[in-house]
Amino acid sequence: MSCALGPDSLLYSSVLFRHIYNGVGKVFPDQICWLDYFISGFIIMFILVNAVLLGAAIFVWAERRILGRFHNRLGPNRWGPFGLLQPIADLVKLLTKEDLIPREADKLAFTLVPIVMVMPLILMLAVVPFARNTFLADLNIGVLYIIAVTSVSTLGVFMAGWSSGNRYALFGAMRGVAMLISYEVPTVLALVGVVLAAGSMKMTDVVNAQTVPFILVQPLAIFIFLLGISAELNRTPFDLVEAESELIAGYHIEYSGTKFALIQAAEFGGVLAASAVMATLFLGGWSGPFLSGQLGALWFLLKVAFFAFLFIWIRATFPRLRVDQIMVFAWKFLFPLSLINLFAVAIEVYFLRNDTGPILSRGDLGVMIGVNLPLTVAAISLFGNAIKEKVRPPVRTAEVVTSGARLAPGALGSQRHVLERSEKEAG
Amino acid sequence: MYGKGLYKGLVVTMKNLFRKPFTYQYPEERVPQHPRFRGEEFVWYEERCTGCASCAKYCPLGIIRIVTDPSGSAPQEGDKYKLEVFDIDIGRCMFCGLCVEACPYDALFMGSGFERGRYERKDLVITIDELRQAEKRPSTWFRPQLERGKYNPHEGKPLSWREAGREHWRWHEGEKAGARFRSTLTPTSGHPSPGGRGVGGEGDSGPGQEESR
Numbered sequence: 001m002s003c004a005l006g007p008d009s010l011l012y013s014s015v016l017f018r019h020i021y022n023g024v025g026k027v028f029p030d031q032i033c034w035l036d037y038f039i040s041g042f043i044i045m046f047i048l049v050n051a052v053l054l055g056a057a058i059f060v061w062a063e064r065r066i067l068g069r070f071h072n073r074l075g076p077n078r079w080g081p082f083g084l085l086q087p088i089a090d091l092v093k094l095l096t097k098e099d100l101i102p103r104e105a106d107k108l109a110f111t112l113v114p115i116v117m118v119m120p121l122i123l124m125l126a127v128v129p130f131a132r133n134t135f136l137a138d139l140n141i142g143v144l145y146i147i148a149v150t151s152v153s154t155l156g157v158f159m160a161g162w163s164s165g166n167r168y169a170l171f172g173a174m175r176g177v178a179m180l181i182s183y184e185v186p187t188v189l190a191l192v193g194v195v196l197a198a199g200s201m202k203m204t205d206v207v208n209a210q211t212v213p214f215i216l217v218q219p220l221a222i223f224i225f226l227l228g229i230s231a232e233l234n235r236t237p238f239d240l241v242e243a244e245s246e247l248i249a250g251y252h253i254e255y256s257g258t259k260f261a262l263i264q265a266a267e268f269g270g271v272l273a274a275s276a277v278m279a280t281l282f283l284g285g286w287s288g289p290f291l292s293g294q295l296g297a298l299w300f301l302l303k304v305a306f307f308a309f310l311f312i313w314i315r316a317t318f319p320r321l322r323v324d325q326i327m328v329f330a331w332k333f334l335f336p337l338s339l340i341n342l343f344a345v346a347i348e349v350y351f352l353r354n355d356t357g358p359i360l361s362r363g364d365l366g367v368m369i370g371v372n373l374p375l376t377v378a379a380i381s382l383f384g385n386a387i388k389e390k391v392r393p394p395v396r397t398a399e400v401v402t403s404g405a406r407l408a409p410g411a412l413g414s415q416r417h418v419l420e421r422s423e424k425e426a427g
Numbered sequence: 428m429y430g431k432g433l434y435k436g437l438v439v440t441m442k443n444l445f446r447k448p449f450t451y452q453y454p455e456e457r458v459p460q461h462p463r464f465r466g467e468e469f470v471w472y473e474e475r476c477t478g479c480a481s482c483a484k485y486c487p488l489g490i491i492r493i494v495t496d497p498s499g500s501a502p503q504e505g506d507k508y509k510l511e512v513f514d515i516d517i518g519r520c521m522f523c524g525l526c527v528e529a530c531p532y533d534a535l536f537m538g539s540g541f542e543r544g545r546y547e548r549k550d551l552v553i554t555i556d557e558l559r560q561a562e563k564r565p566s567t568w569f570r571p572q573l574e575r576g577k578y579n580p581h582e583g584k585p586l587s588w589r590e591a592g593r594e595h596w597r598w599h600e601g602e603k604a605g606a607r608f609r610s611t612l613t614p615t616s617g618h619p620s621p622g623g624r625g626v627g628g629e630g631d632s633g634p635g636q637e638e639s640r
Contacts, residue, residue, distance in 0.1 A: 318436065
């Protein structure tokens with residue numbers, strides 16, 4: 001008797017896992033089913049990890065090319081067609097470099113950091129459905145799981161900063177932790193609105209609930225989530241953690257060789273993972289016209305590419321903010337907005353929900369669009385004007401000058417006094 | 428409205444995304460050079476050079492070294508010195524072009540090269556043999572006669588010594604009649620300009636061997 005996945009199994013709904021499991025079961029037709037589980041799980045993990053790293057490599061290439069075009073440059077184009085092999089060249093260079101560990105470093109924590117950085121993005125993609133019934137695990141707490149897993153990267157940043165034994169790394173890490181924890185709040189609250197509207201935390205349910213993409217239903221939520229997640233990924237408007245002009249490289253300043261390669265892969269793969277999550281939660285994942293079934297993966301890839309491009313575009317446009325501006329932005333702008341979004345969606349869902357079938361029908365979502373779009377514009381402009389003065393305080397040059405003038409004669413006089421005294425004492 | 432600046436910034440970058448990149452893929456394609464480019468491959472016409480060493484005297488860095496020898500024939504008849512050494516130490520040259528300005532006989536021109544990277548400093552010295560063999564594509568810098576003739580060193584043919592001088596291009600034609608005071612000529616004619624080679628060639632005869640550095 002070979003092992004077969006019963007419909008009662010948690011993993012039965014995943015076509016991907018079922019096929020691989022059955023294939024493995026044919027190769028090893030014995031009674032040890034846990035071994036088959038183990039092998040098929042290993043195969044899937046292997047595929048996923050390599051896909052993530054390959055995706056990160058392609059994203060690095062795409063980012064450098066597109067960023068180059070934003071700067072009216074060409075970007076890497078020497079190695080391979082259109083420079084496609086550039087990430088491989090970079091990788092070979094990094095892997096052949098010496099892997100230094102500073103003497104002052106806490107060796108265990110220092111070595112663990114690349115793993116802690118790469119792990120969350122791979123774990124994040126475990127619950128993202130790539131196409132209908134194509135996922136690794138469809139947890140019933142998928143969204144919560146994503147929130148929990150993404151916050152691990154904060155730990156990685158802090159571990160790197162602390163264990164490097166370098167002041168710049170520690171500065172970057174301290175800034176980064178303060179920022180990442182602040183941005184976690186609005187990001188999570190924005191996702192709660194999505195969960196409310198979908199009526200489930202399961203990723204496939206969220207996709208199925210999007211008869212109208214949630215990017216239209218909750219524009220405020222995607223706005224907050226995009227900004228929050230780009231802060232968590234240390235992307236440019238919020239890249240305080242590795243502010244090149246201030247901290248050289250921030251928390252990963254002491255890393256080299258393989259470890260640095262992994263940290264870079266985690267950063268760029270994180271953008272892809274975040275894009276995948278956003279494509280699933282806000283753009284309807286695999287669903288789209290013309291392509292159905294497993295071919296929906298193409299739609300999914302297209303949506304991921306859209307968000308990835310958005311990240312590159314934002315990076316090409318905005319300069320880095322100051323620390324206090326970033327904190328003000330999180331607590332006084334994004335946080336109230338996310339509360340507004342949450343309450344608005346909660347009230348709408350309360351009045352519009354259906355007892356049978358999907359929690360919100362297409363018409364209900366249409367009503368929500370009608371309410372939420374004006375609400376978004378009003379909320380952003382209102383709160384924007386409210387915090388305008390706080391982010392950019394009025395320059396008080398006149399006052400400073402007068403007070404300086406008042407101070408100056410006294411200061412000079414006292415100096416002269418001291419001079420005279422010292423001269424007297426001297427002779 | 429708040430956030431308008433952010434929107435404007437995004438539009439600006441988006442416009443730049445669809446603009447043609449400025450990049451020149453250097454080894455394959457080159458930036459078009461102006462004909463007046465002051466490059467390092469000096470063009471020197473031995474036939475025009477009298478060995479007066481004006482270039483060496485005017486060089487602010489003193490990097491031109493000239494050794495001359497009487498040619499044996501009579502200088503009074505328009506003959507000139509024989510050049511034994513003409514070294515230009517490109518490693519210290521700052522391409523000010525004063526040597527070219529100083530040359531009374533249009534024998535020295537700037538060139539157009541910029542790729543003279545070498546592993547050793549002594550390789551950076553341009554010797555007289557190199558100057559003799561180099562392709563004669565003079566830059567039009569400080570040579571109005573070449574500009575008047577619309578000469579482009581990057582497209583045109585190499586110039587022989589007969590074509591390079593100002594007497595060939597008839598640039599100084601009005602000079603003798605005092606035409607420069609009638610303001611019909613180009614502004615560069617304000618410089619006191621010696622005539623062709625024949626006039627300057629009847630110089631004094633120097634002592635045996637003269638070295639100027």
